[in-house]
Amino acid sequence: MTMQDVAGQTATKPKLALYWAASCGGCEIAILELHEKVLEVPANFDLVFWPVAMDVKYADVEGMEPDSIDLCLFNGAIRTSENEHLAQVLREKSKTLVAFGSCAMEGCIPGLANATTKEAIFNAAYHASPSTVNPDRVEPQTIWDLPEGQVSLPTFFESVKTLDQVVDVDYFIPGCPPEAHRIWEVIELIVSGGPLPPPGAVIGAGDQTVCEECLRTREEKRIKEFVRPHQIIADPELCLLDQGIVCMGPATRSGCGGLCVGAGSPCRGCYGPPPNVRDQGLNMMSALASVVDATEATEIQAILDQIADPVGTFHRFSLPHSTFGRVQP
Amino acid sequence: MPENGFNPKIVGFLCNWCAYSGADLAGVSRIQSSPTLRPIRVMCSGRIDPGFVFTALKSGADGVLLAGCHPGDCHYSEGNYLCLRRTLMMKKLLGGFGIDEERLRLEWISASEGDKYSKVSWEMENRIRELGPLELKQ
Ligand code: FES
Numbered sequence: 001m002t003m004q005d006v007a008g009q010t011a012t013k014p015k016l017a018l019y020w021a022a023s024c025g026g027c028e029i030a031i032l033e034l035h036e037k038v039l040e041v042p043a044n045f046d047l048v049f050w051p052v053a054m055d056v057k058y059a060d061v062e063g064m065e066p067d068s069i070d071l072c073l074f075n076g077a078i079r080t081s082e083n084e085h086l087a088q089v090l091r092e093k094s095k096t097l098v099a100f101g102s103c104a105m106e107g108c109i110p111g112l113a114n115a116t117t118k119e120a121i122f123n124a125a126y127h128a129s130p131s132t133v134n135p136d137r138v139e140p141q142t143i144w145d146l147p148e149g150q151v152s153l154p155t156f157f158e159s160v161k162t163l164d165q166v167v168d169v170d171y172f173i174p175g176c177p178p179e180a181h182r183i184w185e186v187i188e189l190i191v192s193g194g195p196l197p198p199p200g201a202v203i204g205a206g207d208q209t210v211c212e213e214c215l216r217t218r219e220e221k222r223i224k225e226f227v228r229p230h231q232i233i234a235d236p237e238l239c240l241l242d243q244g245i246v247c248m249g250p251a252t253r254s255g256c257g258g259l260c261v262g263a264g265s266p267c268r269g270c271y272g273p274p275p276n277v278r279d280q281g282l283n284m285m286s287a288l289a290s291v292v293d294a295t296e297a298t299e300i301q302a303i304l305d306q307i308a309d310p311v312g313t314f315h316r317f318s319l320p321h322s323t324f325g326r327v328q329p
Numbered sequence: 330m331p332e333n334g335f336n337p338k339i340v341g342f343l344c345n346w347c348a349y350s351g352a353d354l355a356g357v358s359r360i361q362s363s364p365t366l367r368p369i370r371v372m373c374s375g376r377i378d379p380g381f382v383f384t385a386l387k388s389g390a391d392g393v394l395l396a397g398c399h400p401g402d403c404h405y406s407e408g409n410y411l412c413l414r415r416t417l418m419m420k421k422l423l424g425g426f427g428i429d430e431e432r433l434r435l436e437w438i439s440a441s442e443g444d445k446y447s448k449v450s451w452e453m454e455n456r457i458r459e460l461g462p463l464e465l466k467q
Contacts (some may be wrong), residue, residue, distance in 0.1 A: 159467060282379040285422060289414040295400070300417050310418075311425035323383040325467060328427030 014070035014190070015047035017061070018100075019090055020052060021076030022110045023082035027101040028052045028075070030177035034184055044191045045071070049090075064093045073100040073173075073192060077110045078161040082113065082154035091167040098186075099201075102176040102270050104163040105214065106280075107320030109176070111160045114319045114326035115311060118158050143262070159326045160319075171197070173204040176270035176317060179256055202272070205255030209274045210267045213258035214249055218242065221291035226306040229266060240266045241291070246313055251277070270317050279281035279323050281314030337457040340385040341368040341450075342377045343383050343396040346404040347439050348396030354443030365457070366394060373397065374435075375408020382433060387465065392432045392457040394449065399437040399441035407438070429460055 032038055041047070048069060049056050072094035077083050083153060091097050103107035104289050113121060126132065127137050144151050173186060182204040189196070189203075197203055206213070218239040227244045234240060240247040240261060248269035249261060255271050273280035290306075294300045307313065315322050343349040349370045355362050371377055374397025382393045395416060399408040413435065428460035434456075436449050 147429070202396050279380055281385065282383055285379050285418045286415060289411060289418050292414050293409045295413070297413060297417065300414050304417055304421055305419075306448070308421050309425070323380070323387050325466060326427075327425065328466060 013044060013046040015032075015048045015068065016041070017049035017069045017072040017090060017094065018047075018052070019072065019074050019076070019086055021047065021074065021086065021104070021163075022079035023076030023101065023103045024109070025052070026177040027103070030101070030175075030183060032178055032212075033180035035180075037184060041187065044187070048162055058089075061086075061089055061093060066092050067095050069094040071096045073098050074104050074163055075100040075177075077103040077107050078163065078166050079110060079113070079154055079156070080154035084161075084166050085154075085155075087163055088141065089168050095166070096170045097163075098171045098173055099163040099169045100173050102174060102272065102317050103173055103177055104169075105172045105321075106272055106318040107160050107162050108270070108317050111162075111318070111320040112316070113310060115158050115328045116327070118156060122156075142147050145233075164318050165320070170199050172200075172202045172272075173270040174202060174270070175205070175251060175256060178204055179259075182255060202253065202275075205253050208254040208256055210249040210252045210256065210271065211260065212255045213256070214239070214261045215258065216240065216261060222289075222293040223291050224293050224303065226303065228308065234264060236264060236322055246288070246307060248280075248284055248314075248316075250287040251280050268316055269314075272318060279321075280318045281311070281322055284314045285310075335458065335462055337365045337391045337454055337462075338389060339363070339366045339392040339394060339397060339453055339457060340390045341366050341421075342371050342374070342381060343368050343394075343438075344374045344376075344397040344404075344408070345370055345372050345400065347398035348374070348436075348446070350440035351396075351438040351442045351446045354440065355446045356443075358443050360443050360447045362447045363454040365449045365454045373403060373405050373408035374412035375403070375405060375410075377412055377415070379422075382419055386428070386432065386463060391460070391463045392434070392453060394453055395410075395433070395435045396438045396446070396449070399439055402439065409439055428463065431456055432463060434462065 033328055049061050072090045074090060099105040122139055126134055140153050142153050142155050186204045203271050216239045217237055219242050221242055223244055225244050226246060229245055236242050245266045247266035249267040252267050252269045253271040255276045260267050269280060273283055277283045292300060294303055333409055352368055374395060377395055385393050397412055403409040416435040420433055423430045434453055438446050
């Protein structure tokens with residue numbers, strides 16, 4: 001379709017949509033982190049939907065023709081019926097739907113809600129938190145009748161889902177948030193009209209593990225004790241895992257450039273599992289099992305007991321995408 | 330034999346050199362083993378990826394038995410120690426996921442211990458019957 005550009009000339013540009021579901025807004029900021037290049041986004045695309053930056057109503061998107069959006073970057077997990085509805089609408093309207101960032105791809109931090117239940121979350125949010133005063137025990141209702149008419153709120157689901165658990169997804173861009181230069185690579189690739197990777201591919205990332213990007217010195221790993229980062233002053237040159245800190249590097253896809261490990265903090269796993277690994281947490285568990293330096297059950301157990309919160313540590317970014325998807329209530 | 334309509338499904342991953350031979354011996358010696366246990370042969374208990382166990386439980390198994398050579402006897406020298414570390418780690422993680430860790434059991438069974446294989450299979454069936462079917466919520 002043609003449109004008027006700033007100079008008043010007509011130009012044909014691919015249509016771009018950006019949406020946020022259950023997310024923190026960091027993925028939107030990652031786009032702004034393109035700095036001056038962000039101006040090239042509207043220069044190359046016709047931005048048709050971006051709730052965080054422009055005033056567009058859901059009805060506008062719902063009224064679009066199927067496949068009329070060329071590229072949709074969808075960030076955020078599926079927490080409510082509103083998120084799910086927009087996922088379905090944007091799937092129908094978009095030629096290429098990309099799960100943008102860890103929340104849409106794997107569930108990420110919002111997905112840690114799958115370690116508890118909807119009931120417990122409502123109880124904490126509306127009753128138990130110290131700053132809440134709610135003597136009438138009011139909780140949000142999805143439908144409510146008022147004299148002026150009926151009002152409604154989206155349904156809060158029992159579990160957080162990933163985008164590909166509700167609709168078909170063409171590509172996945174990992175990261176919490178995706179690194180700006182990686183986003184740019186993807187935009188350039190699409191603008192250039194070059195051959196696209198096969199559907200279902202992870203794009204804007206590497207195909208190794210974070211360890212390959214980490215500059216720290218690795219030794220033959222033999223771990224007798226796990227420590228948490230605040231318990232030691234870690235050597236700045238040595239592999240953090242060698243020092244007993246649970247670093248998700250061996251079970252995380254490369255692509256970030258080893259930012260956290262470079263800054264002295266262990267990798268938390270936000271770029272998701274490396275190629276050909278389905279369950280990042282189990283992959284990490286296997287890696288750790290190989291380096292624990294003990295052969296007696298009681299000794300092994302004592303070492304493992306030093307790992308606090310294994311589900312939240314190994315599946316910090318991938319709980320909804322893990323084999324079980326949630327902690328059993 | 331279904332009891333209260335519940336017929337447990339137990340998947341066993343048995344190493345080729347000891348545990349599977351032990352199961353074989355139980356068979357040729359006509360020692361009855363629990364029919365709820367479905368053995369899968371792997372080359373070594375160290376080959377059992379945690380993904381096998383979790384996928385089995387996710388796909389309908391009510392319990393998983395891992396069995397390998399006794400400590401010091403692994404055909405590949407250290408695979409069973411790796412399996413032991415992984416098993417303890419998996420039990421910890423299963424607990425974190427709200428799944429009874431007794432649904433996973435590790436045993437060392439030598440090629441001459443057909444009777445032990447049989448005994449373990451019945452014990453496992455009984456324990457899984459007590460725990461009931463594994464019903465996973467999405
Ligand atoms: S061969 Fe039996 S445990 Fe390794």
